[in-house]
Amino acid sequence: MQTVLSIAIDALAYGMVLFVISIGLSVTMGLMRVVNLAHGAFAMIGGYLASYATRDLGLGYAPAILIAVVATAIIAVPIERLLYRRIYGAPELTQVLMTIGITFCVIGLANYAFGPTLKTIPLPETLSGSIDLGFRAIATHRIFAIVCGLIVAGGLWFLIERTAFGIRLRAAVDNAPMAAALGVRTQLVYAVSFAVAVGLAAFGGIVGAELLPVEPYYALRYMVTFLVAVSIGGAGSIPGALIACLLLGAIDTTGRYLAPEYGEFFFYLAVIVIVTLFPRGLAGRFK
Amino acid sequence: MSLFEAKKLRKNFGGLAVTNDVSLSLAAGDRLALIGPNGAGKTTFVNLVTGHIKPDGGSIALAGEDITGVKAMQRVRRGLVRSFQVTRLFADMTPQEHVALAILQRDGKASRMFGRHDAMRPVVEEVGEILHLLGLSELAHLKVREIAYGQQRLLEIALAMALRPKVLLLDEPAAGVPQSETARIERALDMLPPDLAVLMIEHDMDLVFRFAKRVMVLAAGTVIFDGSPQDVTQDVAVREAYLGSYANAGSAA
Numbered sequence: 001m002q003t004v005l006s007i008a009i010d011a012l013a014y015g016m017v018l019f020v021i022s023i024g025l026s027v028t029m030g031l032m033r034v035v036n037l038a039h040g041a042f043a044m045i046g047g048y049l050a051s052y053a054t055r056d057l058g059l060g061y062a063p064a065i066l067i068a069v070v071a072t073a074i075i076a077v078p079i080e081r082l083l084y085r086r087i088y089g090a091p092e093l094t095q096v097l098m099t100i101g102i103t104f105c106v107i108g109l110a111n112y113a114f115g116p117t118l119k120t121i122p123l124p125e126t127l128s129g130s131i132d133l134g135f136r137a138i139a140t141h142r143i144f145a146i147v148c149g150l151i152v153a154g155g156l157w158f159l160i161e162r163t164a165f166g167i168r169l170r171a172a173v174d175n176a177p178m179a180a181a182l183g184v185r186t187q188l189v190y191a192v193s194f195a196v197a198v199g200l201a202a203f204g205g206i207v208g209a210e211l212l213p214v215e216p217y218y219a220l221r222y223m224v225t226f227l228v229a230v231s232i233g234g235a236g237s238i239p240g241a242l243i244a245c246l247l248l249g250a251i252d253t254t255g256r257y258l259a260p261e262y263g264e265f266f267f268y269l270a271v272i273v274i275v276t277l278f279p280r281g282l283a284g285r286f287k
Numbered sequence: 288m289s290l291f292e293a294k295k296l297r298k299n300f301g302g303l304a305v306t307n308d309v310s311l312s313l314a315a316g317d318r319l320a321l322i323g324p325n326g327a328g329k330t331t332f333v334n335l336v337t338g339h340i341k342p343d344g345g346s347i348a349l350a351g352e353d354i355t356g357v358k359a360m361q362r363v364r365r366g367l368v369r370s371f372q373v374t375r376l377f378a379d380m381t382p383q384e385h386v387a388l389a390i391l392q393r394d395g396k397a398s399r400m401f402g403r404h405d406a407m408r409p410v411v412e413e414v415g416e417i418l419h420l421l422g423l424s425e426l427a428h429l430k431v432r433e434i435a436y437g438q439q440r441l442l443e444i445a446l447a448m449a450l451r452p453k454v455l456l457l458d459e460p461a462a463g464v465p466q467s468e469t470a471r472i473e474r475a476l477d478m479l480p481p482d483l484a485v486l487m488i489e490h491d492m493d494l495v496f497r498f499a500k501r502v503m504v505l506a507a508g509t510v511i512f513d514g515s516p517q518d519v520t521q522d523v524a525v526r527e528a529y530l531g532s533y534a535n536a537g538s539a540a
Contacts, residue, residue, distance in 0.1 A: 164404045167388045171377050178375040182450070183363050183392040 005136055007257050013142035015249025016149025017211050021204030021222075022229035023156060023241050024197035030236020031173045032190055034084060035092050037099040039201055040219045040226055041106035046072045046202025047214030048110060051119035061124040065206050072202035073195040080194045088190070103219045111216040119214040121206060141210055148207050149242075152200060157238050159196075169193055173236075232274050234281025243282055247274075290315050290350055290484045291367070291454045296335050297344035305331045307508035308345070313454060313484040320487045320499035320516075324529055328508040329488050333456060336486075337369050338362045350453060364395070366453035370443050370460060376431045382442050383427040386414045389449035413449070421445045421475050437468035444475045455479070457487040461494050473497060504528065 025039040049068035053059045059067070083102065087095045122128075127144050130137040160166040171179040172186040180186050205214065212222055225248075233244030248267065255266035274282070289312040298306040305328045313319060323329050334340045336347065338359035346355045349367050357365070377385065387404045390413055405411060418424045421441045426434050431442065440460060447455055461472045469491075476498055479485060489495050495502065495516065502519045504512035506528035512519055519525055 162403050162405060164387075164391050164402055164407075167380070167384050167391070167404055170380055170384075171388055174377040174379060175375055178377070180360055181363060181369070181375075182389055182446075183360055183395075184388070 002136060003257070007254055009138050009142050010257075011250040011253035012246065013145040013249075014211050014253050015246040016146045017204055017208030018225065018229050018249055019149050019204075019242055019245035020152050020207060021201050022226045022233070022245060023152065023238065024200035024204075025226050026230045026233060026235055026237070026241045027156075027193060027197045027200075029230055030234070031169065032088065032193060033173075034088060035095040035099065036084075036197075037096060037223055037227075038102040038106065038219070039099075039197075040221075040223045041103045042072055042076060042198045043201040043205030043208075043222075043226075044110065044214060044216075044218040045075060045106065046205040047121065047209050047218065048114060048119055049202070050121045050206040050209070051214060052114075054121055055119075061121075061127070064121070065203065068206055069199045069202045073199040076195055076198035077191065080191055084194065085187070085190075103223070107216050107219050110219075114216075116216055119209075121209045121214070123210070145207055145211070148203070149245075152203070153238060153242050156200075160238070165189070165192070228271050231281055232271065232278075234283040237281070237283040240281055240283030289313060290317075291486075292348045293336060293345065294347075295345040296332065296342050296347070298331055298335055298340065299343050300331075305508050306335060306342070309505070309508070309510055310345075311486075311503065311510075313486060315453075315482045315484055317484045318487070318498055318500045319485065320489055320495040320502045321505060322489065322492075322495060322502060322519075323505035326507075327505040327528075329505055331508075332505065333369065333458065333488060336456060337367070363392075363450065366451070367456075368447050368450045368452035368454070369456040370447045370458055376439055376442065378432040379430055381428050381430055382418060382423050382434070382445065383414055385431070385442060386417050386445055386449045387411075389446045390414065393450050417445050417449055420448075420478055422471065435468075437464045437471065440464055440472060441475055444472075444479075448479065452483065454484045454486070457485060457489075459489055459491075460487065461489070461491055469494070 021040070021043050024042075025036060028034050028036045028039065046068050049071050050064045053064035053067050054061065079102070083098060087098050123141055127141050130139050131143060160169060168179070168184050168189050171182070172184055172189045176186050205212070205218075212218065229241065229245050229248055232248065233240035233242070248270070251270045252264070252267045255262060255264070259266065291311075291313040293309065293311045295308040295310055296306050297304060297308055307328075309328075309332055311319075311321075321329060321332070331340070335342050338354075338357060338361075342355065346353055348354060349362070349365055354362055354365065354367070380388075384404070387410055390410050391404065414427075415424070418427050421444060423438060423441055423445060426438060431439060434442075440463075444460065447457075457476075460476065461469045464472055473494065487495070487498060489498075499516055502512070502514065502516050503510055504519065504522075504525050506524075511524045511528055512522050514522075
């Protein structure tokens with residue numbers, strides 16, 4: 001029973017972290033139709049900035065998160081303008097080459113600037129302890145990650161489905177020339193969406209640093225995991241991404257607990273099965 | 288004073304004048320139909336007016352201001368609006384969201400970017416009025432892909448109305464709509480604001496005769512007739528231009 005609960009909490013926390021990071025990729029891939037392999041690099045930049053802010057600048061956890069997320073989004077703005085804008089609508093291979101190039105550049109820069117070591121983001125006391133449920137204690141950070149995931153899911157759904165910006169975004173995605181004919185500044189809408197996606201990646205990178213440790217090869221190591229989450233969920237779908245991430249989190253965590261010697265075998269076995277059964281993802285919104 | 292004035296618009300494609308010194312002016316409340324056989328240059332003319340292609344000569348003015356060099360998007364903001372063809376509606380959005388988007392764009396309230404569109408009372412009320420006027424209230428929350436073609440065409444008119452244009456270009460508003468539903472389109476057209484200047488491009492001569500107070504005929508890039516709907520069928524040049532197409536095919540051609 002104890003083990004089951006441990007696995008469940010860890011799986012849920014891992015799934016939520018995966019969701020927070022992947023949902024941004026789901027937005028860029030599903031809504032803006034860019035295969036953005038550099039998404040993990042932005043999560044990593046967020047992690048590095050948060051680590052720097054807490055350890056070197058001595059900032060608290062919350063302000064460090066805020067600064068790192070905003071800074072990562074700001075870093076993304078010129079990258080979007082100069083590089084991504086050229087590959088909107090380009091063949092997927094071009095997008096893959098461009099974004100993988102960006103990934104390796106970021107890895108190189110991170111290695112050069114911060115060295116090859118693992119970067120930690122010290123948790124505040126309120127999050128580093130555990131919550132006693134009477135029969136079992138749960139690490140507070142896990143609960144925090146789960147709550148963050150739920151807030152991101154709800155907030156993003158609200159943004160896309162209920163706000164004036166969401167209408168413009170969906171219109172621009174559905175039919176850019178028509179949206180432009182109505183006067184929607186599609187380039188601005190894309191830029192804002194990209195910044196939001198990158199900000200979420202950074203947020204996930206920081207909140208999930210306990211589960212996905214921040215180091216230079218982070219951008220490459222988890223790239224496939226994020227891509228898998230998006231394609232299983234169906235690009236562009238928030239509920240799809242949430243279900244996919246929780247499912248993948250559960251499979252991966254269970255596998256690690258019960259059969260660690262198999263590595264990620266069960267994770268990818270599940271991926272193959274799901275892709276075979278649902279080639280368009282669990283809830284593909286487009287295509 | 289004319290609200291809209293195109294003077295000697297000219298467009299050449301590979302040495303061929305597709306639009307050859309076409310002049311057209313519209314006053315508030317005008318209902319002008321632009322007709323012409325296939326290949327007459329109607330589409331090119333419309334694209335010149337909307338700003339989607341640049342003219343090789345001539346000028347365009349809206350409300351006395353020269354807009355020849357103004358981009359398509361800015362022309363929409365200034366009140367020169369083209370009705371949207373169904374294939375360009377947003378398949379996954381509801382009529383309510385379509386009209387709300389048009390209103391938000393018209394008002395250009397950037398500060399409302401992240402506000403709830405369905406909690407902005409003036410927007411919601413106006414959306415409701417427009418959809419009600421066009422008989423689309425019951426479909427307000429269905430996705431466009433789920434509603435009938437004729438109703439999609441009504442939604443195009445709703446969108447155009449929501450933008451509160453000064454000049455409206457209607458591009459074959461009844462094309463593809465089943466005969467049984469064209470009456471609804473006509474009723475919707477009758478509800479357009481009386482002071483709006485409307486330029487309709489249409490093949491259906493029945494609709495042209497019912498809607499337009501004035502008819503212009505374009506043939507081979509040139510205006511060959513400009514007058515009342517009653518006179519157009521009697522005009523020799525028009526008959527010649529249509530010979531072999533509409534003249535033989537009857538009114539529904």
